Amino acid sequence: MRKDILIIGGYGDVGKYVVEELNLLTSTNLVIGGRSEKKALQFINDNRYSISFLPLDIYEITSYQGKLDNIGLVIMCLSPRDISFAEYCMKKKIHYIDISPSNQILGDLFRLNSEYQRRNTICILGVGITPGLSTLLAKEICKQIEIPTQTDISLMLGLGEEHGSDGIKWLLNNLEHDFYWNQNNKNSRIVPFMNRRITFFPSAIKKRSTFSFNLADQQIITKTLLHNNVSTYLCYNSKTFTWLVHFFKKFRFFRLLKYPMIHSMIFSVTQFLLNITKLFLSDTYAIQVDVSGISNNIMMHRSGSIIGRNNPRLTGKIIAYTAFQVTNGLNRNGVYYLSELFNLADFEKQYGKLFSITYN
Structure with missing residues (x-):
């Protein structure tokens, strides 16, 4: 070549x-x-x-x-x-x-x-990491279960890391738009950062509230592992910031993103806030994969996690x-x-x- x-x-x-x-x-x-x-x-x-x-x-x-x-x-x-x-x-x-x-x-x-x-x-x-390491981890865990029936992937992002403009655009775009996903053979409309799930990350992080988010892992795992019922969730290593995003979504604040001038303003404010938070918060991230299914006619649950920094x-x-x-x-x-x-x-x-x- x-x-x-x-x-x-x-x-x-x-x-x-x-x-x-x-x-x-x-x-x-x-x-x-x-x-x-x-x-x-x-x-x-x-x-x-x-x-x-x-x-x-x-x-x-x-x-x-x-x-x-x-x-x-x-x-x-x-x-x-x-x-x-x-x-x-x-x-x-x-x-x-x-x-x-x-x-x-x-x-x-x-x-x-x-x-x-x-x-x-x-x-x-x-x-990359998500998708990337996350889908590789799901692949390993699913090997342990004959018939996976539910796969949940939760991502915790560190506010102390570098947040480029592409990452902020990706976040705002996903907060602005609902998405449709197949769950239990039904095409459901999912509102990002509204459906709450309690995720048990490893002991270093412990229990966190994570919220529905349109991560690409849903699409990738469904296609590559031929699994139905894949759900993805997101939170930040700051509980306050996570809940703040949830409340803004709950009160439909992100609908304003459809107006270009307001979108530009929200982008600038978000960029400013993230530049401030990285001075005080950790850059630790975590991926949690939980898989339920059937092996030898018995319901089973297997999970795995990845934790790192930067x-x-x-x-x-x-x-x-x-x-x-x-x-x-x-x-x-x-x-x-x-x-x-x-x-x-x-x-x-x-x-x-x-x-x-x-x-x-």
């Missing part, structure tokens, strides 16, 4: 860790792409990297058309609003790794499976390791989710010092 790896957003909160880890894993030429030459060059100079910068805008085809001839793999560290750039890469037979948590983007890319296969090219989706750092390392495997002969063509190609043990062996796993 062509040698160079292009990291879109390689100087951002996650991208910088992708670059850092790839520099350790491979001697392949690295290129970081994005709109801000100033930020990119400052990042390169500050870290004394021997990498280059490619100015481009993923929404303007003229900015990258004809400039990717030496690129063999693209790593998308942004959350794009459409898949036009990914489609261009596919037509150029460039391998693609996407970290987007958006169900819409994941679904649109997955529909290109036959096109990727025809071009002998791979696209890997759901690479979500963006581990996300970047997982992406880099995945990219390294692609460039070193991962012999697959088509569109895959991370959990279809790897096992949790692969990343535990490589980065087990950065997170802990507990099974119950």
